Amino acid sequence: MGVRSQLAKLLTREKKFTGWFKQVILLLVMSMWLLLLPLPAWAVPPPVERPVLTLELLQERLHTPTNFEGNLTVDLREMVIDLRPNNAEFRDAFYQLLRKELQRAGSRPLGLDLSNSLIQGDLIGSDLGLRTPSYGQALAPIFTLTEQEQLERDRLPRTHVEPRILITLPPTEMTVFRGALRLVQTRFNGQVQFNNTFFLQAVEAQGAIFTQQSAWNETRFSRLVNFSGASFRQDVRFQGSIFFAKADFNQASFSESAYFQDSTFADTTNFKQASFKQAANFNYVQWQGKTDFSLVRFAEQALFAKATFQQFVLFIETAFEQAVTFREAQFNQSVNLQGAWILNQADFSDARFATTANVNVSALNFNSDKAKILGNTGKIGKILTVPTLQGNENVIRNLVQNFRQLQQIPDANQLKYMSQRLRQGKLQLCLLDANNTEVSPTAWLLQAWDWLALSLLLLLSRCGTSVWLVLGVGMVAIAYFGLVFWLVDRFRRLHPQRIIPTTYETVCMIASFSILSLLGLTAIFRTAEQPWLTLGCLVLFIFPIPATLLIRLYQLGRYHDLMDVSYFTEDGTLRQLRLLIGRLPVIPRFPLFRERYPPILWNQRWNWLNYYDFSLNNLLRLGFNDIRLRDEHLPGIITTLAWYQWSLGLLYITLLLWTLSRTIPGVNLLIYLK
Secondary structure, eight states: OHHHHHHHHHHHHHHHHHHHHHHHHHHHHHHHHHHHSOOOGGGSOOOOOOOBOOHHHHHHHHHSOEEETTEEEEEOOSOEEEOSGGGHHHHHHHHHHHHHHHTOOSSSOOEEEOTTOEEESOEEGGGSSEEEESSSSOOOTTSOHHHHHHHHTTOOOGGGSOHHHHTTSOOSEEEEEOSOEEOTTOEESSOEEOTTEEESSOEEOTTOEEOSOEEOTTOEEOSOEEOTTOEEOSOEEOTTOEEOSOEEOTTOEESSOEEOTTOEEOSOEEOTTOEESSOEEOTTOEEOSOEEOTTOEESSOEEOTTOEEOSOEEOTTOEEOSOEEOTTOEESSOEEOTTOEESSEEEOTTOEEOTTOOEEOTTOEEOTTTOEEEOOTTTHHHHEEOSOSTTOHHHHHHHHHHHHHTTOHHHHHHHHHHHHHHHHHHHHHHHHOTTOTTSOHHHHHHHHHHHHHHHHHHHHHTTTTOHHHHHHHHHHHHHHHHHHHHHHHHOOBSSSSOBOOOHHHHHHHHHHHHHHHHHHHHHHHHHOSSHHHHHHHHHHHHSHHHHHHHHHHHHHOOOOSOTTSOSEEEOSSOOSOEEOTTOOSBOOSOHHHHHHSOBOOTTSTTTTHHHHHHHHHHHHSEESSOEEEOSSSOOHHHHHHHHHHHHHHHHHHHHHHHHHHHHSHHHHHHHHOO
C-alpha cells in the first residue's frame, strides 16, 4: 500500500506540473498574438502636430534667437513653413525678414535652424545670405577678420585658372551665409537651391529629406558639412563646389542622379554606406583628403574620370552593379577594393599611379565571364595587388583570365608572378617556422626544394613572365663562356714555347665580351625585380665550377700532341644558320668525322667569333656553324667545361621555351584558354 500511495502522489504532482506548464505556454502564445494584432484607433499615438509658421511667430523667433552650442540661432524647428506660390505674401515676407536678420553686422553671426520642420514649396536659400563680389573688389565691412580670411581662400585671380575651369567658377557675385545652417531631419517638399553660396559656418543636414531637386552648384563650405542619412529623392547637384572641411555623406540615399563633377574635397570625405540608385558623376573631382566609399552601392554608372585622389581612397565591399570609370584619374596613394563587387566593367585606362600607389583587390568579387577590368597594357597588372595568397586564389585566377581574354598577356603574367611571389613567401615562412614540428624531414626537404626551384624561376625569369630577363641572363652566360673557351684555346702557355693570342684578337675579345655583358646586364637591371639577387644567382651557376677548372688546368699545364692546333673544329660542309637541338659538344671517334670537322683557323682575324658561336651552340642550340671539340689529344678539363655549359644549356633552353610559351599571345591562348 505504501508503494501505491507514493506512485499516486507522484502522478498527481506530474499532472499538476503538466497543467501549469500548459497554462504558461498558452499565456505566452496569447501574448504574442495580441502583440501582432493592429492597435485600435484609440491606442495609436497621434501624429506630431507641427505648428504653422506665421509672420507673428517668425518675428518673435527672430527677436529671441536661441543659443545653440555657443552660436546664436533663429529657432524654426518642428514647424510647417509654407513657401508655395499660393502663399506669396508670407513667402516674400519670410525671405525679407530672415535676410535682414541674417545679414546684420556683428561679431556673432546669426544661424538658422530648420530641424524637423516641413518646408512646403521651393526654398531659395541663396536669397537669405549677403551678396558680395567674388573677385577683384573689396569685401563688405560687415565681415570679421576671420570671415574675410575664409572668403579670401576662394578669391583667386581668374588669370591663374585653366580655361576649362573658368566654366565652373562662380559669377562675379556670390551669397555669403555667415551663420550655421541646421537642416536635421528637415523635409523639403519643393526644390532647394543654394547655388553660388559661401557657408562660413557648419551645414548640418543629417537625415534631411529632399523630395525634389536640390542644387548646391558653385557652393563653398568653409566648415563641416554633414548630410549623413540624408535622402535625395530627385537630382542633386554639387558641380564646382568646394568643401574646405570634412564632408559627411555616409548612409545618404541618392534616388536620382548625383552630380559632383569639378568639385573639390579639401579634407576627409565620407560616403560610407551611401546608396546611388542612378548615375553618380564625380568626374574632375579633386579629393585632397582621405576618401571613404566603403559599403556603397552604385546601381548605375559611377564616373570618376580625370579625378585626382591625393590620399587613400577606400572602396571596401562597395558594389559596382554597372560600369565604373577611372579613366585618366590620378592616384597618389593606394586604392582599397577589398571585398568590392565588380559586376559590369571597371575602366582604369590611362589612369596614373604614383610610385607607391597600388590597388588592393583582396577578396574582390569579380567574374571574368561577366565583367571586365580595363587598363593600359603592361601597366594595370603592376598596380593590382593582394596582401596574401590564401583566400585570393580565385581572385587572381579571374583577373588572369580577364587579361588573357583581352590579349593583355603582360598584365596576366604580372599577376601570375605576384601570386608566385606570395607562394614563395609562404614556403619560406613554413621552412623557418621553428614551431612546425609536425613536418617530417622528408617533407621539409621537399618544401625546401620547392622553395629553391621557385626562387630560381622568380629570379631568372620572373616565373616565366619576362622574355627579356631570360635573354639578358643568356647573353651574360654566352659572353662569359665564350671568353672562357677563347682563353682555354688561345692562351695555352708561356714556355717553353709561347702559345698566346695576338694583340688584335685580345682587344676584339675583351671589347666584345664587355659589350655583350653590358647589354645582358642592362636587360637584367631593367626587368628583374631584384637585379642584384638575379645576378648573384647567375654567378653561382656560371662562375665557381668553370673558375675552379681553369685554375686546375693552368696549374697542371698542357704537354700533349697537337699543341699548335685549335681544340675546336667546325663542320666544313655547310656554313649557315643552324638549329642544333640534338648536337653534342664533342665530335664522335670516327676517322671520317675528322675530315668533315677540320680545326678552326687561328690565323683569321675573325677567329674570335668562333668561340661565341660555340658558346651559343651549347647554351641556345643555335649557331652559324656547327662547332665542336675535337676527339683526340683533348684535356679532360676542357671536355668537362664544354659538357658543363651544354648541361646548363638544357636547363636554359627549357626555361626560354617555357617563358616564350607564356608570353606569346597566340601560344598563350592555346595553353590557358582551354
